[in-house]
Amino acid sequence: MSFRFLDLHHQRDDLRTDVLAGLAAHPKSIPPKYFYDESGCQLFEAICRQPEYTLTRTEHALMASRMPGIAAAIGAVDCVIEPGAGDCGKVRMLLDALRPSQLVVLDIAGRALAAAAEPLAHDHPGLAVTAIGMDFIHDLEAALPYVLAGRRLIYYPGSSIGNFSPDEAVALLKRFHRLAGSSGQLLIGFDLKKDPEHLHRAYNDAAGMTAAFNLNLLVRLNRELDADFDPTLFRHYAFYNPWHSRIEMHLVSLAEQTVTVANQRVHFDLGETLHTENSCKFRCDEFSAIAERAGWHLAGEWERDGFAVQLHGVGVNL
Ligand SMILES: C[S@@+](CC[C@H](N)C(=O)[O-])C[C@H]1O[C@@H](n2cnc3c(N)ncnc32)[C@H](O)[C@@H]1O
The missing domain is CATH 3.10.450 (Nuclear Transport Factor 2; Chain: A,)
Structure with missing residues (x-):
């Protein structure tokens, strides 16, 4: 391990x-x-x-039911990077489907992150797990030296992107774009507008x-x-x-x-x-326009019960 x-x-x-x-x-x-x-x-x-808080269960159900199609759209990946990974509960399904050689998880709550991430290394032989306690709003780029070369997927679930204004979201997604590199991808979950x-x-x-x-x-x-x-x-x-x-x-x-x-x-x-x-909260087209402004191109979209997951590939070079 x-x-x-x-x-x-x-x-x-x-x-x-x-x-x-x-x-x-x-x-x-x-x-x-x-x-x-x-x-x-x-x-x-x-x-x-x-x-009352259906977001997490809906995202889980969406990912579980659509994982074969999501994994096929993503293709082969060497490294998964999850900013704000928290209890690392969501990335397990993706690891099982994609079997990358490296997982890099980032969180401001470093001690809780380390405790949650270590079991992932036990449970996935052949996976190198790097947990980094950091404020990624300040220091995202400091993670780069710890990320292996190869095809990278940034995974940002939980509608955490909704904590930022649209302009701030564009700025953060541009930084994700640079971290992902020229063959990188972004898998992102966000809450949809609803009642x-x-x-x-x-x-x-x-x-x-x-x-x-x-x-x-x-x-x-x-x-x-x-x-x-x-x-x-x-x-x-x-x-x-x-x-x-x-x-x-x-x-x-x-x-x-x-x-x-x-x-x-x-x-x-x-x-x-x-x-x-x-x-x-977003409509799917509103969110893909935000990602497009950050240099990402929509490559796949899955939706269920008021929650959406989009896959983006690198578009223009920044
Ligand atoms: C809303 S929770 C989402 C957790 C998990 N990704 C999920 O989808 O359930 C936000 C997570 O991001 C972390 N976080 C918030 N702001 C952060 C920052 N600036 N840098 C690093 N981690 C941050 C928090 O500690 C927390 O674990």
């Missing part, structure tokens, strides 16, 4: 800098990548099991897992930035914004209050929100 873990987190004070900049902005916001401390990773997995009521239920599950995930961000800031947020004075607030075709997640202040974060005082008005995440 071949497994290695690399921690490529740079010694920067990103959390402090990003959080203070976000809290000084109008409206206040914090990048969603900071959800994923140890509890945040566990809460995300719990969200995926909620009856806002369905979306509203998905992000407001009855068991309160999405609320706990959102509020856990404040607990993290209390622990890591010596902040004094009272999580009972904030409420999870998620709604569909039809003008931007996205679910927005916020934490709304239930009182006028002043909070200390990393020695800075931050004022919240009653009802003011801290914007924590967007989850954009």
Whole structure:
């Protein structure tokens, strides 16, 4: 078995800098990548099991039912690269179908990633697994020296691309394009536009897992930035914004209050929100146009129950 873990987190004070900049902005916001401390990773997995959150189960069912056609469209691949792999639960099916010689998984939650990725090396003899703890928004290119030469497939499931605005998505997909190389491909899953009521239920599950995930961000800031947020004075607030075709997640202040974060005082008005995440929803043609702007050409598309997976090949050289 071949497994290695690399921690490529740079010694920067990103959390402090990003959080203070976000809290000084109008409206206040914090990048969603900071959800994923140890509890945040566990809460995300719990969200995926909620009856209202159908996205993960639908993507799994789509991949399971269409895998022969997807694998045939992809063809022979030497290396699969998955940014934001999390619990590495989705890539197993692809490994079984494609049998690449290398898997490279990247995640900001490095320790959880390493624990999830090592069993993949046990279960797939002949597969070299490289797990890299990194913030791929900052450092994607730092993964390149650890990727074998040959035909590469970037796998980006879970509609994580929806966390970015369309322009940000184009910029990220251009970087995926460069990482994939001249014979590379991209297999990407994204949530489709649908009845806002369905979306509203998905992000407001009855068991309160999405609320706990959102509020856990404040607990993290209390622990890591010596902040004094009272999580009972904030409420999870998620709604569909039809003008931007996205679910927005916020934490709304239930009182006028002043909070200390990393020695800075931050004022919240009653009802003011801290914007924590967007989850954009697409039509298939809208998404393929975004990928096209990043130099990818649509090579295959599979759809089921409001979720889509597209395969793209390298188009123009960037
Ligand atoms: C919504 S979860 C999706 C997990 C998995 N890919 C799936 O489809 O179920 C997002 C994952 O991306 C990781 N992540 C978010 N932002 C990241 C960043 N900037 N760099 C590296 N990993 C990131 C999180 O830690 C988390 O594991």
